[in-house]
Amino acid sequence: MNLIEAVNSALSLEMAADDRVVVLGEDVGKFGGVFRATKGLYEAFGPERSIDTPLAEGGIIGAAIGMAMYGLRPVAEIQFSDFIFPGFDQIVSELAKLRYRSGGDYAAPMVIRTPVGGGIRGGHYHSQSPETYFLHTPGLKVVCPSNPYDAKGLLISAIRDEDPVMFFEPKRIYRAARGEVPSESYTVPLGKAATLRTGKDVTVISWGAMVHEASLACESAAKEGVDAELIDLRTLLPLDVETLIESVKKTGRMVVVHEAPRTCGFAGELITLTLERAFYHLQAQPRRVTGFDTPFPYTLEDEYLPLAPRILSSILEIAHEG
């Protein structure tokens, strides 16, 4: 199964199991979504549960909040995460704060699914990685899977979660990431990272599509005698800080990889958390390999993205430092 089929399977199973679950968004109904994530749901569950909305992200997210408050379990699709901003107010000012501002009286357990990241020649507005805005907004959980198995299990957990979850799907690997995925329902818990490769020299941390680039870099590093450990965060918030700290305590070296621009990217937070908890274990200055602090470009996207060669350089540098 590929990643998009895994997402589709999770939605389909949850809708079959729980009639409170509905999907809504632009082109998600009859068409099945521009990436086909909601394919077949319209036929199986009808237009009331597979809802084609007008073109308005504020409307999609605002309406989903209302549905969720009322007891449904909406899964809203934003066609590209670059287009989430007309709905930003509803997420940041409303969704994230609803439970808190009502003293726990009202809540909106819902999921916002949205394709994220570059690598599809999408230019400025079909490529960005805006996770930091949501990580910086208390009240939201943030998930970004890197493979089909996790995508399905995490999405099912997200739909069943009592809090709003931002579910970022790395579109670059929608079809390229394939793997064994059980056809039945299962969950992957939110808040647990996965150690994809164990190693003693350097800890490499990433999520989403960049996990694959980091993995390539780790393999190349091994050929040069550097034994890297690779952590796929899977959930960015709540963060599995134990797995991160345990690993860095062991290796003493960390490299964080993300597509989003560097300044105020999540790497900054991960490094700070590590400094606060494992400062004396560090044997070298932590590294970030990230998108540059420019808008996401069209033609020069391979230069912009933190692909394996740039990651490898950082791994080798840090391994030989200190």
Next chain:
Amino acid sequence: MAKAAAAKSSTKRKSKRSASERIAQSPFDLPEIPLHQVIDPSGKAVGVLPKTDRALRLRMYRTMQLIRLLDERMMILQRQGRIGFYGACTGQEAAPVGTVAALEDRDWIFPALREGVTMLYRGFDLETYVCQVFGNSGDVLKGRQMPSHYASKSVNVVSWGSCIGTQIPQAVGAAMAAKYKKDDVVAAAFMGDGATSEGDFHTALNFAGVFQVPALFLCQNNHWSISIPTAKQTASRTIAEKAVAYGLPYARVDGNDVLAVYGAVKEARERAARGEGATFLELLTYRIGAHSSSDDPRVYRDEAEVEVWKARDPLARYRKFLIEEGDLSAKEDERQRTELNETVLEAVKRAEARPLPPAESLFDDVYAERPWHLEAQRTELLEHLASHPKKER
């Protein structure tokens, strides 16, 4: 004062209807909005033709023919993998061309995806235009934007993002500035029917009404917003009537009739220039092809509907009209077609041969001047590239 006015309005229209009757009737209080058309689909003049001269009529035709041929060519290149993406305006050529022809060159155009042709009408170089699609060093946008997102200050066509609807309030602001500076300049915003659902659309129309600005709103109702038909986009009977709520004058125009578009835009522009404020025009047209090169409409729409609209083709209709009028002979038309086709092929060939933008250009134009951190990142990238031959990157 306010109290007296309120008292007056409450007694003015004594109601003989019950509240329920009044509410039930309300959607029909607005009369049906007629469609403004001057050339029918068979090419016959059916309305009051706007004043135009032959040179203008032929210039519009030539531009429509050029963009039709260019779109066809670019869709082929996309299928061959030579360009990454393309958004065609096939079947919608009359709306942007009729509009730009009715505007002054100094007027600002805020396009969406399907109005790049307005630049060509204003004389923008074709090869440079095609370079935008290749995103190479010949592109004035330096390869930063996705294909079909053209812009150039040289022809007063403003940069569009991709985010549907964002350009509409910006056009209102440009019009506010033109008014403030007492310039005889109007700002014209294009949008699709889908865009009318975004908050920015409503905000923009409201601002335009409140501030009485020299703006034009041109909604290309092409009946589809990717897979969503207009009937599922809005419960309004027409898009034009949305303007009523914002106190704006409006018209519903046959968007496949280039002279109807020309006449309506000309009138709207004159109103704006006289200080009478903004106008909203719904241009009724049809997206004959896919939403973009990434889309396959066969999954969600009936081909029979496409056939109906093909019979209303703006280019074929206008050609018949021009031949009927004696502006053009079939032979001249054929010669022009062949010539334009060659022009397109030549422009594509020359554009495609251009090199890509240099890697370091990534860091230009983020700010007016590069701050230290971008300077450092630029050095970082260049050092990386220097130590890694292209294939190892």
